[in-house]
Amino acid sequence: MRILIxxxxxxxxxxxxxxxxxxxxxxxxxxxxxxxxxxxxxTFDGNGRxxxxxxxxSNNFTIDxxxxxxxxxxxxxxxxxxxxxxxxxxxxxxxxxxGLILENLDGFDDLENxxxxxxxxxxxxxxxxxxxxxxxxxxWSGDGAPGDGSLRAFATGAxxxxxxxxxxxxxxxxxxxxxxxxxxxxxxxQLSLGRQQDLSLPLPLKDVVPLRGQEIFLDNSLGKCNICxxxxxxxxxxxxxxxxxxxxxxxxxxxxxxxxxLTSEFVPPDDxxxxxxxxxxNTPSLVEAADTGPFFHNNAIETIEGAVAFFNGDAFNxxxxxxxxxxxxxxxxxxxxxxxxxxxVAAFLRVINALENIxxxxxxxxxxxxxxxxxxxxxxxxxxxxxxETDDSVRVLSDGGLNPGAVADLGEARRLxxxxxxxxxxxxxxxxxxxxxxxxxxxxxxxxx
Amino acid sequence: MLRLYIVLFVTVSVLGGVSSAHCQxxxxxxxxxxxxxxxxxxxxxxxxxxxxxxxxxTITIVDPSGSHxxxxxxxxxxxxxxxxxxxxxxxxxxxxxxxxxTVEVNYEKPSGKEGAEAEWIKVEISGG
Numbered sequence: 001m002r003i004l005i006x007x008x009x010x011x012x013x014x015x016x017x018x019x020x021x022x023x024x025x026x027x028x029x030x031x032x033x034x035x036x037x038x039x040x041x042x043t044f045d046g047n048g049r050x051x052x053x054x055x056x057x058s059n060n061f062t063i064d065x066x067x068x069x070x071x072x073x074x075x076x077x078x079x080x081x082x083x084x085x086x087x088x089x090x091x092x093x094x095x096x097x098x099g100l101i102l103e104n105l106d107g108f109d110d111l112e113n114x115x116x117x118x119x120x121x122x123x124x125x126x127x128x129x130x131x132x133x134x135x136x137x138x139x140w141s142g143d144g145a146p147g148d149g150s151l152r153a154f155a156t157g158a159x160x161x162x163x164x165x166x167x168x169x170x171x172x173x174x175x176x177x178x179x180x181x182x183x184x185x186x187x188x189x190q191l192s193l194g195r196q197q198d199l200s201l202p203l204p205l206k207d208v209v210p211l212r213g214q215e216i217f218l219d220n221s222l223g224k225c226n227i228c229x230x231x232x233x234x235x236x237x238x239x240x241x242x243x244x245x246x247x248x249x250x251x252x253x254x255x256x257x258x259x260x261x262l263t264s265e266f267v268p269p270d271d272x273x274x275x276x277x278x279x280x281x282n283t284p285s286l287v288e289a290a291d292t293g294p295f296f297h298n299n300a301i302e303t304i305e306g307a308v309a310f311f312n313g314d315a316f317n318x319x320x321x322x323x324x325x326x327x328x329x330x331x332x333x334x335x336x337x338x339x340x341x342x343x344x345v346a347a348f349l350r351v352i353n354a355l356e357n358i359x360x361x362x363x364x365x366x367x368x369x370x371x372x373x374x375x376x377x378x379x380x381x382x383x384x385x386x387x388x389e390t391d392d393s394v395r396v397l398s399d400g401g402l403n404p405g406a407v408a409d410l411g412e413a414r415r416l417x418x419x420x421x422x423x424x425x426x427x428x429x430x431x432x433x434x435x436x437x438x439x440x441x442x443x444x445x446x447x448x449x
Numbered sequence: 450m451l452r453l454y455i456v457l458f459v460t461v462s463v464l465g466g467v468s469s470a471h472c473q474x475x476x477x478x479x480x481x482x483x484x485x486x487x488x489x490x491x492x493x494x495x496x497x498x499x500x501x502x503x504x505x506x507t508i509t510i511v512d513p514s515g516s517h518x519x520x521x522x523x524x525x526x527x528x529x530x531x532x533x534x535x536x537x538x539x540x541x542x543x544x545x546x547x548x549x550x551t552v553e554v555n556y557e558k559p560s561g562k563e564g565a566e567a568e569w570i571k572v573e574i575s576g577g
Contacts, residue, residue, distance in 0.1 A: 107475050109540065146474035148487025156486050157476040168537040169479045183486055275475065 028188065035189025038182050046163030046175035047086060048076035051155070051186070054101065054120045054162070058388055060292050061193065062122040064099045064299075085166045088112060091265055098260050098299050103161060105141065106275045111167060116270040117260060119299035121284065122292045124194030126151060129234035129285045132244035140297035141273040142247050142282035152187040195356065198233040199287060201226070204447035205351060207403055213348030216341050223345055224325055224335055225286075225311075232352055234285040247273050247280035251319025252296045255310070259300065270298060279320075290346075290353035290400075291392040304400075305346040311335040312342065343400075350400040351445055354410075357393035358442050361386040361413070362435050368420065369431040383421040383431070390414045390438070406444040413437035478540070481532040482553040482571045493555040498548050507564070508546050510554055519554045519567040521546075526569040533575045545572050 040052040053076050055061040063077070071077060080090035088111045094100045100117035107114060118140050130136050130151055138144040138154045146160075147153035155178050164174040171177050178186065201218060205211040216223035217232070228236045228248060236243040253270060260267045271277025281297050289295070295307035316322045317334035326334040337345070364386035373379045394410045397403055413434045420430035442448060483489045496512030506521045521527070527541040530553075546552070551573040557566045 105475055108478065143474065146477040146480060147485045147489075148492070149474065150487055153486035156480065157474065160476040160479045170535055170537050171479060171481055171484075171532050173535050177480065177484055178486075180486075 031185050031188040032192045033189075035185035035187070035192075038178075038186055039189050042182070043076075044159045044163050044175045044178065045165075046159065047079045047083065047089075047165050049079065049163050050076075051158065053077050055123055057385060060122050060288070060388075060392065061124060062120045062292050064294060065097060068096055068099060086164070088167065089162075089164070091117060093263065094260055094265055094267070097263070099294060100260060100299055101162075105144075106271075106277070108167075108169070113266075113268065115268060117267060118270070118297050119294060122288060123190050124288045124292075125233075125285050126193065127191050127196050128198050130245050132246060133242075137245045137247065137282050140281055141270075141277070142245070142280075143273050150187075151190060152183050155183055155186045194360070195285075195287060198231045198235070199352065201231045203352070203355075205348070206445060206447065207347075207351070209344050210347040210351040210402065213341075213344035213346065216337065216345050217348055221329070223337065223341070225345065227325075228283055228321075229286045232286040232349070234283050236283060245283060247278075247282050249279040249320045250281070250311075251315040251317075251322060252281065252298065252300055252310070253279070254315040254319065255300055255313070256315075258298065260298065272297075286349055287352050287356050290350045290396040291357070303346075304349055305343060308337075308345045308349070309342045312337055347400050347402055350396045350402055353396045354393040354402075354406075355442060355445060357389040357396070358410075358438050361389035361393070361417075362438050364389070365417065365420075365431045365435050365438070369428050369435065371428065379427065380421065383417060383427075386434070387414065387417050387421065390417060390434075393441070403444055406441040409437050409441035409444065413441065477569060478526075478528045478538050479532075481538075482530050482551065482573050485553070485555070488555055489553065493553050495551070495553045498546060498550050498552055501546050501548060503543070506543065508552075508554075508570075510552060517554070518564045519556070519570065520564060521570070522566050524557075525567045528569065528571050529574050530571045531574045533573070541572055546570065551575075 038051075039055070040050055040057070043050055054063055056063065056067070059067045068077065074082065077095070078092065080086045080088070081092045090102045091100070094117055099119055101120055102115050103118055104111065104115050106116075121140060130138055132142075136145070136150045138149065138151055143149065144157060145151070145154040146157045159175050159178060160169055166174050168174055202214055205214060217225040220227060225232075227238060228246070230237050234245050236246045236248075249272070253272075271279055273280045273282075289307070290304045293299075293302060293304060293307070295301045295304070296310075301307050301310060310316055311322075312335060317326065322334040326332050364382040367373055367382050368379050368386075373382060390410055390413050394407055394414065397407050397410070416430050416434035416437060420427045420434060423430055439448075477485065480486075483495055485493060489495070494510060494512050494514075494517055496510040496517070498508050499511045499516060500509040502508070507518050508521070510517050510519060521543055527543065527545060529539045529541040529545060531538055553571040555568045555570075557568045
């Protein structure tokens with residue numbers, strides 16, 4: 001009996017420890033991995049911040065007040081609060097309350113008065129969302145990068161703006177600039193995140209409300225969303241002209257009662273692209289919107305429903321973009337939706353966000369299930385990212401009261417992913433079972449062939 | 450008519466009256482000569498000022514490939530690169546462009562050289 005038990009234990013242990021053949025070296029994958037390492041760990045000899053300080057993987061590569069609240073007071077994000085040399089690097093109250101980061105986009109000659117406060121854009125889906133005929137568009141106003149203005153060069157500007165030990169910003173003293181090799185790796189890593197291609201709308205959605213929302217979204221005489229957010233992405237098409245990732249003045253700065261303006265803090269106006277600015281801001285992708293709020297360049301609106309409703313208001317309809325839409329409308333209307341239509345468009349955005357969460361979660365789990373990861377640590381990281389994505393899908397659907405059946409399946413997928421995360425012997429089996437639940441949830445949201 | 454509106458909209462709202470998507474880049478002031486990502490060694494030129502023409506608001510720069518003229522306009526940003534001294538870089542002016550100084554010139558258009566307008570000029574301040 002004892003022998004049998006020993007054999008059985010041996011079989012189980014050996015099967016759990018089976019050797020997974022290492023994938024062959026892939027230069028692109030190695031560059032991306034190097035970029036990941038730099039993105040999350042490299043401080044560039046600065047004030048302790050990394051790219052991941054403001055773009056954490058666990059929060060969709062962005063920060064918001066709820067996430068900020070979870071951080072310890074000595075987190076490098078709060079360096080302006082505990083380092084007197086950096087007192088004017090941020091406006092701490094506005095960062096904590098509204099997730100706003102200080103940027104000196106119009107120059108560094110008057111740090112007390114000349115700055116703007118912006119939300120942190122996520123870095124998902126960059127492969128499809130920064131190219132334009134005028135060159136790459138980075139940051140909220142599309143002109144965030146020094147050098148050649150590319151995503152690759154963006155990291156250099158970010159180090160200078162956000163990583164400095166003192167506001168003298170002397171390279172080699174207050175920080176070091178990224179090397180060419182580091183810039184290449186950071187670019188490769190960022191381009192690897194999220195979607196690698198745009199959706200092709202319409203999708204065969206199953207629920208009537210998001211389905212109607214999609215119709216409104218695509219209707220150039222009603223929602224008109226697809227003109228500037230083609231296929232719910234970040235690229236515009238006007239008539240037969242592809243504008244790529246374009247800038248528009250949509251009047252967000254003219255919104256009344258913006259949260260940061262309701263405080264006693266000094267909040268200068270943000271004039272957008274250029275110096276002096278032309279009032280335009282860059283178009284974000286919408287597929288990733290529902291789980292990456294607050295919305296717009298200044299985090300002015302907290303909910304996706306509010307963000308859709310913005311386009312009904314005077315601020316948008318009196319803006320250059322709103323007036324343009326009214327001019328080409330036979331009835332002279334910019335955008336005018338009723339409450340149910342606003343909710344329907346938001347429901348559509350919630351569902352496509354959830355579908356993207358599911359896609360990503362499955363991709364992470366498949367890497368684990370197929371054993372094509374390099375280290376156990378990497379597999380754990382992939383399972384944690386799968387968990388985050390599944391959590392997000394549950395949140396964006398349930399917060400909109402959408403498809404409880406899919407939400408239940410996603411909950412089960414979450415449970416199995418968690419088991420895979422902590423299992424030593426059955427990690428791949430749980431990953432496989434979690435994928436089945438995710439696919440089941442997807443099948444409840446959209447027709448799958 | 451629609452086409453006209455579209456052209457107008459694209460011009461005003463999209464391009465915003467500027468010709469390049471990367472005309473701002475205010476952190477550029479802090480990047481030392483020769484280290485501007487994607488520009489240095491590719492599009493910008495680095496050399497010594499040979500002549501300064503105050504009347505014509507131009508400078509001639511000599512680099513290993515020969516001499517180049519850059520026109521300074523009201524849009525041209527002139528920056529003093531003091532990074533070798535461990536000091537913060539500063540805004541400069543036309544008066545800071547003096548014969549013999551090392552400069553990096555980036556033209557407004559990547560292909561534009563020989564008398565074209567400079568987008569920015571960095572002037573190396575290494576002592577004295």
